[in-house]
Amino acid sequence: xxxxxxxxxxxxxxxxxxxxxxxxxxxxxxxxxxxxxxxxxxxxxxxxxxxxxxxxxxxxxxxxxxxxxxxxxxxxxxxxxxxxxxxxxxxxxxxxxxxxxxxxxxxxxxxxxxxxxxxxxxxxxxxxxxxxxxxxxxxxxxxxxxxxxxxxxxxxxxxxxxxxxxxxxxxxxxxxxxxxxxxxxxxxxxxxxxxxxxxxxxxxxxxxxxxxxxxxxxxxxxxxxxxxxxxxxxxxxxxxxxxxxxxxxxxxxxxxxxxxx
Numbered sequence: 394x395x396x397x398x399x400x401x402x403x404x405x406x407x408x409x410x411x412x413x414x415x416x417x418x419x420x421x422x423x424x425x426x427x428x429x430x431x432x433x434x435x436x437x438x439x440x441x442x443x444x445x446x447x448x449x450x451x452x453x454x455x456x457x458x459x460x461x462x463x464x465x466x467x468x469x470x471x472x473x474x475x476x477x478x479x480x481x482x483x484x485x486x487x488x489x490x491x492x493x494x495x496x497x498x499x500x501x502x503x504x505x506x507x508x509x510x511x512x513x514x515x516x517x518x519x520x521x522x523x524x525x526x527x528x529x530x531x532x533x534x535x536x537x538x539x540x541x542x543x544x545x546x547x548x549x550x551x552x553x554x555x556x557x558x559x560x561x562x563x564x565x566x567x568x569x570x571x572x573x574x575x576x577x578x579x580x581x582x583x584x585x586x587x588x589x590x591x592x593x594x595x596x597x598x599x600x601x602x603x604x605x606x607x608x609x610x611x612x613x614x615x616x617x618x619x620x621x622x623x624x625x626x627x628x629x630x631x632x633x634x635x636x637x638x639x640x641x642x643x644x645x646x647x648x649x650x651x652x653x654x
């Protein structure tokens with residue numbers, strides 16, 4: 394099916410019916426996608442403060458009402474417990490399960506945080522002629538833990554996660570200028586070039602997602618990533634958190650153009 398040209402509502406309906414269970418990269422061209430973190434109210438203030446202190450990896454698009462599975466700003470007719478292709482559950486910092494539906498785990502004290510996603514700027518990169526390798530190869534984007542420390546807030550602390558897209562050197566400036574105008578979906582790259590500088594030992598072994606081909610002469614370009622909260626959750630060990638599975642995003646009704654400066 395031509396997921397790239399389908400509407401967000403159509404894609405979310407297929408996801409809710411579990412007809413789509415894979416990564417959402419390349420879907421709904423022109424519409425923003427979002428990372429997800431759901432946690433008990435007792436952690437919500439600390440986490441909100443963490444996102445405010447770390448807006449590059451954690452740009453907030455919406456925060457739900459306590460206990461509500463609905464959203465009011467970035468999408469309508471939403472069930473946040475069913476409208477992502479795959480979820481992860483962490484208990485005391487340990488990944489305990491992956492699910493295509495978390496309705497059975499829902500609680501009245503849960504708060505949902507929707508965080509901007511770099512998938513949102515990929516359609517514009519493609520329009521500019523910048524390659525997006527994971528779309529070309531039908532894979533999930535490669536994501537890596539780094540040595541870049543986030544600013545701590547309350548109980549939450551840890552390092553940034555980055556996503557990587559390789560490209561020819563003459564395309565890097567276009568990619569930087571294009572994404573730099575979209576701070577609500579991570580903005581400009583945080584690093585270009587040698588992965589070892591940011592603590593990545595083997596670029597062919599991502600911590601999340603899939604490895605992609607890096608052609609001779611290409612430069613790896615790294616963006617802040619909304620999987621950062623999952624790394625932070627594993628470090629900080631709250632007793633219960635639901636997140637998206639890396640690459641399996643919530644597709645919003647918001648046009649990417651509205652997230653530009």
